[in-house]
Amino acid sequence: MKKTTERHQAILEFVRTRDASVEELCAALDVSEATVRRDLTVLAKQRRLVRTYGGATALVGVHEPEASLEERKSAQSEQKEAIAQAAAAHVRNGDTVLLDGGTTCAALARRLSTREDLHVVTNNLLAVMALANAPGVRLTLIGGELRSSSMSTLGPLAELMLGRLTVxxxxxxxxxxxxxxxxxxxxxxxxxxxxxxxxxxxxxxxLADSDKLGRARQQHWTPLLRDWRLITSAVADEAALAPFRERDEVSVELAAEVRMPPLS
Structure with a gap:
């Protein structure tokens, strides 16, 4: 039998990607129902998960400190480059493309810098730096308030500008x-x-690296009530991918990791 701390960690990993019943946890951990219920009670009191009828789910809406921009740049960099390469294959000459904030979208911008006849709309200043001198790319910067932790713009002015565009x-x-x-x-x-x-x-x-799948540690949400594609890393755990594969509106694409030369 696993030690208590090991069981608790296994339970948290299990419910990170999906709701779990007591029966499923018993089978996964090879322990009794009484042990699982006791563990769930302890973890719920510690505010590490939420008890549900017959089981548990991840604790949604718990705020954790945001990583700094430098931390984001270095985290999962090989995965991000692979995801960016896969994403670039979905861009056609003549497209109008919107790049969101973040380091993965910035990696995609670098991939698009050699394209021809492309219009890129972005609030991502890292992407602007990558595309500013690209001769084949028309670049539109969405204005607004600067969010220095991600080097992106947002707020009412950005929202107003988006209301005048389609991509x-x-x-x-x-x-x-x-x-x-x-x-x-x-x-x-x-x-x-x-x-x-x-x-x-x-x-x-x-575009999401494997660490972001099932991650619900902030308090604000953008619902995706339409068909959409998820591009993530091929190293992502199948248990983390399963909830996405089960949904009809989501297409899942895995990107094999590539090694990039260091940026000059």
């Missing part, structure tokens, strides 16, 4: 993505801006 494909990042909930964000402004983007795009593609 062929929008690429969205997020702090987390949860099947059936949508995109998890640290602020209401971020979540609402993404909702505005979703409303103006013919196609929506979410």
């Amino acid at each position: 062929d494909v929008a690429f969205l990042g997020a702090d987390g993505v949860v099947a059936g909930f949508g995109l998890c964000e640290a602020s209401a402004q971020q979540a609402w801006l993404k909702e505005c983007i979703v409303a103006r795009a013919a196609e929506v593609i979410v």
Whole structure:
């Protein structure tokens, strides 16, 4: 039998990606129903999960500190480059493309810098830097208030500008993505801006590394009430992917990791 701390960690990992019944947890951990119920009670009192009728689910809406921009740049960098490469295959010459804030969308911008006849709309200043001198790319910057932690713009001016645009494909990042909930964000402004983007795009593609699948540790949400594509890493655990594969509105695409030379 696993030690108590090991069981607790296993339970938290199990419910991170899906609701779990007591019976499922008993089978997964090879312990008695009494042990599982006792563990769930302890974890619920510690506010690490939520008890449900007959089981448990992840604790949604618990705020955790945001990573700094430098931390985001270095986290899962190989996965992000692979995801960016896969995402670039969905961009056609002549498209109008929207790039959301975040380091994965910035990686995609670098991939698009050699394209011809492309219109890129973005609130991502990292993407602007990558595309500013691209001769084949027409670049439109969405204005608004600067969010220095992500080097992106947001707020009423950004929302107003989005209301005057439509795009062929929008690429969205997020702090987390949860099947059936949508995109998890640290602020209401971020979540609402993404909702505005979703409303103006013919196609929506979410770019998320494996750590963001099932992650629900912020308090604000952008629902995805339409067909959309998830591009994530091929190293993602199948248990984390299963809730997305089960939903008819989601197409899941896995990107094999690639090694990129260091940026000059």
